[in-house]
Amino acid sequence: MSAQVPELEVRDFSSVSPQKPWKLSPREVAINASTILIALILSPIIVQVTPLKGKLGLVLTFILVAMVGNIVLSFLRQGVQAIGNSIASTFIYLAAGLVLLPVASIFFTVIMRGYHALRINTFTQDMSVTQSDGPYTEGGALHAILGTLMLVLIASLISVPIGILTALYLTEVKGRAEGLIRFLVQAMSGVPSIVAGLFIYSVLIVGAGGHYSGFAGALSLSILMLPTVARTAEEVLKLIPRDLREAGVALGGTQWRTVVMVVVPAARSGIVTAIILGVARVAGETAPLLLTILGSTTTHLNPTDAPISALPLYTFNLLRTGLNVAIDRAWTGALVLMILVLILFVLARLASGRKK
Amino acid sequence: MSTPTSAPLQSEIPPAREIILTRRFSDRVFRGVVTAGGFVSLVVLGLIALFLASRSIDIFKTFGFHFITGFKWDSGDPDNGIAPVLGIGAMLIGTIVTAVVGLVIALPVSVGMALFLEYYMPIRLKKSLTMVIDLMAAIPSVIFGLWGFFVLMPHAIYWAKLLHKYFGWIPFLDVQAPIFERSPFIAGLVLSIMIIPIVTSISREVFSQVPLDRIQAAYALGATRWTMIKAVVLPFGSSGIAGGAMLGLGRAMGETVAVYLVLNLYFQPNFQVLFSAGGSVASMIVTKFGEAGQLELQGLMAAGLVLFIVTLIINFLSNMIVKRTSRTGN
Numbered sequence: 001m002s003a004q005v006p007e008l009e010v011r012d013f014s015s016v017s018p019q020k021p022w023k024l025s026p027r028e029v030a031i032n033a034s035t036i037l038i039a040l041i042l043s044p045i046i047v048q049v050t051p052l053k054g055k056l057g058l059v060l061t062f063i064l065v066a067m068v069g070n071i072v073l074s075f076l077r078q079g080v081q082a083i084g085n086s087i088a089s090t091f092i093y094l095a096a097g098l099v100l101l102p103v104a105s106i107f108f109t110v111i112m113r114g115y116h117a118l119r120i121n122t123f124t125q126d127m128s129v130t131q132s133d134g135p136y137t138e139g140g141a142l143h144a145i146l147g148t149l150m151l152v153l154i155a156s157l158i159s160v161p162i163g164i165l166t167a168l169y170l171t172e173v174k175g176r177a178e179g180l181i182r183f184l185v186q187a188m189s190g191v192p193s194i195v196a197g198l199f200i201y202s203v204l205i206v207g208a209g210g211h212y213s214g215f216a217g218a219l220s221l222s223i224l225m226l227p228t229v230a231r232t233a234e235e236v237l238k239l240i241p242r243d244l245r246e247a248g249v250a251l252g253g254t255q256w257r258t259v260v261m262v263v264v265p266a267a268r269s270g271i272v273t274a275i276i277l278g279v280a281r282v283a284g285e286t287a288p289l290l291l292t293i294l295g296s297t298t299t300h301l302n303p304t305d306a307p308i309s310a311l312p313l314y315t316f317n318l319l320r321t322g323l324n325v326a327i328d329r330a331w332t333g334a335l336v337l338m339i340l341v342l343i344l345f346v347l348a349r350l351a352s353g354r355k356k
Numbered sequence: 357m358s359t360p361t362s363a364p365l366q367s368e369i370p371p372a373r374e375i376i377l378t379r380r381f382s383d384r385v386f387r388g389v390v391t392a393g394g395f396v397s398l399v400v401l402g403l404i405a406l407f408l409a410s411r412s413i414d415i416f417k418t419f420g421f422h423f424i425t426g427f428k429w430d431s432g433d434p435d436n437g438i439a440p441v442l443g444i445g446a447m448l449i450g451t452i453v454t455a456v457v458g459l460v461i462a463l464p465v466s467v468g469m470a471l472f473l474e475y476y477m478p479i480r481l482k483k484s485l486t487m488v489i490d491l492m493a494a495i496p497s498v499i500f501g502l503w504g505f506f507v508l509m510p511h512a513i514y515w516a517k518l519l520h521k522y523f524g525w526i527p528f529l530d531v532q533a534p535i536f537e538r539s540p541f542i543a544g545l546v547l548s549i550m551i552i553p554i555v556t557s558i559s560r561e562v563f564s565q566v567p568l569d570r571i572q573a574a575y576a577l578g579a580t581r582w583t584m585i586k587a588v589v590l591p592f593g594s595s596g597i598a599g600g601a602m603l604g605l606g607r608a609m610g611e612t613v614a615v616y617l618v619l620n621l622y623f624q625p626n627f628q629v630l631f632s633a634g635g636s637v638a639s640m641i642v643t644k645f646g647e648a649g650q651l652e653l654q655g656l657m658a659a660g661l662v663l664f665i666v667t668l669i670i671n672f673l674s675n676m677i678v679k680r681t682s683r684t685g686n
Contacts, residue, residue: 056515081580088582092476095468099556102549103492106503113506165393173390177398183675184397190603190671191404191664192610194638198660199404202411206653223400230397255379256386284496287612290642312498316613319502334499341494349487 035073039066063094107338114335117328122336127297132318132326141333143299144314147214148340150303151293151310152279154218155225160275163229164264167274170230171237172245172259182234189227196223197288205292214303217293217310221282229278236270237263269351276348280341286312311337404664412658415442415651423658424448429623429644431652442655444662449625450540450635451663454615455608457544457629462552463601469552470559471585486560493553501617504546509618512542516630531631538620540634546618547611551604558603558678562596563589595677602674606667612638637663 024032043061067090074082122140130139169175170182200220204210240263248258264271289295294307295317309317315333318326379387415423419442426443469489473482516536523529566589574584615636621643622633641656648656 056518081583085580085582088585089476092468092472095465096472096476098465099469099492099552100488102503102508103488105507106495106499109503109507110499162393162396165390166397168390169394173387173394175387175391175394177391177394181394181397183672184401186675187668187671188397188401190606190610190667191401192612192638192667194610194612194641195404195408195660195664195667198641198657199407202407202657203403206411207407223404226397226400254386255383257382259386280494284494284498286496286498287638287642291645312496312613315502316498319617330502334496334502337496338499341496342491345491345494 031073035069036066039069063090066090110331110334110338113328113331114333114338117325117332118335122332126299128299132321132329133323134325136325136328139329141311141314141329141336143296144309144311144333145336146299146301147293147296147308147310147314148283148312148337150214150301150308151218151221151289152283154215154303155221155282156275156279158218159222159225159229159278163226163274163278164233164271166226166230167233167237168259170234172255172263185227185230188223189231191223192287193220193224193285194287194291196220197291199223200288201291211305212292212294212307213305214293214300214308217289217308218303220288220292221285224285224288225278225282228281229274232274232277233267233271236267236274239270240266273348273352276344276351280344280348283341283344284312284337286316289313290316311340405661408657408661408664412654412661415654415658419443423655424662427624429640429655431649440651442652442658444637444640444655444659446623446625447621447635447637447640447659448662448666449627450619450621451609451637453627453629454540454543454547454619454634454636455605457540458547458551458608459601459605461544462548462555462604463597465548466552466555466600466604467559467597469556470563471589473556473560474563475581475585475589486557489553489556492549493557497550497611497614500546500550501614504542504549504614504618508545509537509542512545513537516541520630528627528629531628533631535632536630537632538618538634539632540619540626540629543615543619543634543636544629546614547608550611550614551607554607555597555600555604558600559593559597562593562600562678566592595680599674599676599678602670602677606670606674609670610638610663610667612636612642615639616642 039062042065043058046061046065047057067087070086070090071083074086117136119136119140121137122142123145124142125138125140126143127139127141128143132139166181166185170178170185197220200216200223204216204219205212210216244262244266245258248262249255253261289310290313293310293313295313296307296309300306300308311333315330315337318330318333321327419426423443425445426441427446428441428443430438430441432438432440473485473489477485513536516539519529519541520531520534520536524531570588570592571584574588579587616639619634619636619639620632621635621640623635624633626633626635637659641659644652644656
């Protein structure tokens, strides 16, 4: 029998594209869009006719009309089962809208109202010779900006090493108390910020007979920062493959050489993220600062001897005066604070993204 | 074929190496340092409890249990012979009321948002929207307070009036007098926005652990997206959602500055959430701190201790619940 090689049937697949039955056809998209359009047109009319009034009435009517339209459509298309599905979809889209709306509103208001009193002197002058209701062209938040930077720097110097050590204890040493420490770090992240402030106040300012100072503020912030750094660093260290550690030990390294020269460098960008997230967590804290640094109107760079100011506290104290100009300044303080937090946030994203 | 060197080689086999099981000195130092660092959190938490307790021991000696159950906060007037009476009962009730209002609003929205992120969102957009939630968690509380007072409150008063008008017959939506500013309702709204990120991200975390085969099985049996969520995702994630909600409750109870700006403190228990009278232990501490005398200061320390213990308990419970879910998930 001579083996005849069967002729291979050559089919041309280039013209066949995969089907995507879940994708909406243009016709369906048009129907969906027109439902929303009809709801948009119909709801103002309903509001005019019925006793419902105002923006709230309009929004509620729009949601209702859109939902009814959606229900009718899905019933016509897919039957009774689809009704529940479309109601649920409406609510879930609504929930997403309800989350995003306040965020957008907060950003919009802080930028618009903060911009109002923003001048060059916001960054170059302090409030030592300016009344809080003085003109915008005088005075600024320099003392608060420097205060925040100082507080954050000292708090990081305290809590970053301890936070990383805690994370190393949980991932590398894994001592007998691992479960307890993990639990305590989580408990610590739930400590209300005002309690951290009260604690430092009772120890340093009442107990040790000290006075309000940047150092006290930084200590209270480091209590709040420590769990954030420890937990994020722990997550990152957990991701480092076991092989790396084993390789380090197999090359004759002691555990400490392995950790310092292999594990930590491998997790470097993640640890940077942990630090930045910790900083972002405490940069906006107000409550503990009220009890520890008290607030001030002058630029003061010694962290140990006198009250200082910080951006959140600057905003809060100006707000408490109740004067219109002061409130404008408070919004500007909020804007500067927000920009600071945003920069930290973007830095954290960049640092953690670079690894992948 | 034996090589001439084989015999001498055999005799050169070194004796078995001694295996040292004790750690080197450098490692012992390293482990000691790291362990010491790990125990800092224990020390700090212990010190917080110890110091606040030692400062407030006189208060509990003087007022006893009435400090927690009493409603009156009066620093007294020694010249006129009025004895001081300190009690945080109303503040404690108020803290719970505002936090619960916040949670009731935040929970459905957060779960909806988490479902949206996991199951309704195109994957391309999912990452950026998750980032928005993370960013929301990073907004400073003073900004929430500022925004809540100037932007949200005018709207919220209008909503409160509507709620009162149509649902006033429900006892807790009634008001003694038509004053709607700075009510527990408004504070709860602000708190809900502040805890939405944490409840959302914990719920989403749990939802992302739902086994894919169960989801696909549900779809294969003809489930719509909602019936799949109802039958698979929500039962799987329910205790995770509960844990996240508890964690949010703990956050809401400890919130200070934002609540201070949008809540009117009033030393009587008030369950009418739309009425302008509420309580919050944390913002009471800030309010009374400036003009507090020696005794009042101790009272504030005691209030801080109570708040510390309450949030610790709530955090403990929520961590237990979340942990249990992630274990049964695998």
